[in-house]
Amino acid sequence: MKIKEIIxxxxxxxxxxxxxxxxxxxxxxxxxxxxxxxxAIKPDFISVTYGAGGSGxxxxxxxxxxxxxxxxxxxxxxxxxxxxxxxxDIDSILDEFKAHNIENILAxxxxxxxxxxxxxxxxxxxxxxxxxxxxxxxxxxxxxxxEVHLEAGDEVEDVLNLxxxxxxxxEHLISQLFFDNSVFYRFVERTRxxxxxxxxxxxxxxxxxxxxxxxxxxxxxASLPAKFAKIMQKxxxxxxxxxDAGIAYAIEQIVDLLxxxxxxxxxxxxxxxxxxxxxSEAVVSLL
Ligand code: FAD
Numbered sequence: 522m523k524i525k526e527i528i529x530x531x532x533x534x535x536x537x538x539x540x541x542x543x544x545x546x547x548x549x550x551x552x553x554x555x556x557x558x559x560x561a562i563k564p565d566f567i568s569v570t571y572g573a574g575g576s577g578x579x580x581x582x583x584x585x586x587x588x589x590x591x592x593x594x595x596x597x598x599x600x601x602x603x604x605x606x607x608x609x610d611i612d613s614i615l616d617e618f619k620a621h622n623i624e625n626i627l628a629x630x631x632x633x634x635x636x637x638x639x640x641x642x643x644x645x646x647x648x649x650x651x652x653x654x655x656x657x658x659x660x661x662x663x664x665x666x667x668e669v670h671l672e673a674g675d676e677v678e679d680v681l682n683l684x685x686x687x688x689x690x691x692e693h694l695i696s697q698l699f700f701d702n703s704v705f706y707r708f709v710e711r712t713r714x715x716x717x718x719x720x721x722x723x724x725x726x727x728x729x730x731x732x733x734x735x736x737x738x739x740x741x742x743a744s745l746p747a748k749f750a751k752i753m754q755k756x757x758x759x760x761x762x763x764x765d766a767g768i769a770y771a772i773e774q775i776v777d778l779l780x781x782x783x784x785x786x787x788x789x790x791x792x793x794x795x796x797x798x799x800x801s802e803a804v805v806s807l808l
Contacts, residue, residue, distance in 0.1 A: 522596055523660035524625045525692045527565050528720050528785070533808045535565040535785035536801065537598075537695075537722060540589075540792050542569065542581035549584055556585070558794035560593035562801045568598035568627055568695070568787070573634065583614070587621035598662065599623050601653075602631025603643035611643075611652065619658055627662045627695065628653055645682070647689040654690035663691030665721065667699045667708035671742050676708075680715045693719050695787045698726035698737065700770075701746045702777050722785035723778050727771035727796050729764040731757060768796060772803045779807045 528535055538559060543551045560567065569586045586597040599618055603611060618626065628649040633639060643649050650661050663686045666679060673679035687694070694717075699705055705723055712721065728734045734753060737743065745753075749770060756763040775786050786804070790797040 522624070524566055524596070524598060524662060525660050527596060528693060531565065534779055534783055535720075535722065536805070536808055537785060537787045538562075538564045538567045538790045538797055539787060540567055540569055540585070540790055542572070542585045545581075549581060552585070552792060553588070555792050555794055556589060557593060559790060559792070559797055560589060560595045562794075562798055564595065564788075564797075564801070565785075566596040566598055566625070568600060571600040571602050571629070571631075573602075573632055580614075583617050583621055583623065586618075586623050591622055596625070597623060598625040598627050600627045600629060601649070602629045603646070603649040603652075604631040604633060604639045605637055607640050607642050608652070610640075611649070615653065615656060615658070624658070625660045625662070626653055627664065628691065629664055645686070647682075647686040647691075650686055650689040650691050660692055661690050662693050662695055663687065664697065665694040665708075665712070666697045667705045668697070668742060668744060676711060680711045680717070683712065684715050684717055687717050687719055691719065693784075694721045696721060696724040697741050697743070698724045698789055699743055700726075700749045700774070701744060702774055702781075704744070705778070705783075706781065720784035722787040723783050724787045724789060725771050725774055725778075726789040726791075727800060728753070728767035729791070729793065729796055730760065731763065733791070764796070768799050771800055775800070775804045776807060779804065 567589050569582050571582045572580050582599050586599040589595050589597040628646050630646040646663055653659050653661050665683055669676045669679045752766045756766050
């Protein structure tokens with residue numbers, strides 16, 4: 522089923538998860554038991570990331586998205602980046618998605634990879650959105666950045682660029698992770714003023730270890746509220762306590778977002794069924 526229909530038919534906020542495929546040198550089956558547990562939670566859909574710098578051939582996104590949808594019975598969304606792909610590459614990936622019954626794509630530009638010359642056939646995610654929409658087979662989603670994309674000049678420029686992506690065919694948006702809900706509320710306000718009226722899911726990352734938070738923040742520039750930084754500091758050397766505090770923080774964020782009428786919650790599960798289950802159990806009755 523197309524995500525647009527899931528959102529329209531659900532009449533409540535949706536709950537979706539994000540998972541990632543195993544590394545190239547690990548067998549694909551190495552994630553199957555985790556995927557089974559994650560799918561058993563029955564989120565509205567699960568999205569599957571696409572390897573950074575991916576050009577298609579070495580990518581396992583299709584295989585995992587197909588497993589989730591066709592074997593484990595949860596609707597899936599395949600992420601797809603375009604900056605390192607030609608139109609011919611994208612055509613063959615889309616054919617592969619179609620052959621595996623995958624109907625939903627998160628269309629992304631992707632990041633430039635050092636030492637890899639971009640193909641320059643797609644410059645922005647909006648180019649990929651319109652290219653995929655022209656085929657007519659897929660529901661297309663786009664990414665958005667409550668704290669502004671790192672390369673954008675300012676928030677006005679970024680939101681006007683986001684409008685181009687929606688005009689090019691992105692039917693709903695999934696946000697970058699954030700830890701301060703007020704940042705998200707201001708962002709949603711900007712989008713509505715800019716005439717962006719599609720559903721926007723809030724990206725929530727339950728932080729379960731210190732390394733993970735440092736990596737994510739340096740990569741995506743998310744700011745850390747004092748309350749959050751204090752928790753990280755206090756439980757720095759106690760892994761179980763840090764995990765539980767991270768789960769509690771994510772639940773508190775989600776409760777507040779739902780109370781404020783968010784369209785959906787997109788949980789970055791990091792392939793961790795325990796964390797996904799704890800959070801889902803706490804919020805499912807509030808959706
Ligand atoms: P775009 O929407 O193209 O935006 C990139 C920059 O260009 C922004 O600064 C924007 O303001 C600007 N821009 C956009 N359109 C125009 C225009 N017409 N004119 C001028 N400027 C413009 N990366 C992966 O490699 N694999 C993944 O699976 C993956 N999944 C992600 C999932 C989510 C929910 C998010 C939020 C990000 C994900 N990323 C992933 C990261 C993403 O690839 C990077 O953030 C990348 O830098 C930007 O991708 P985009 O699709 O948002 O780009």
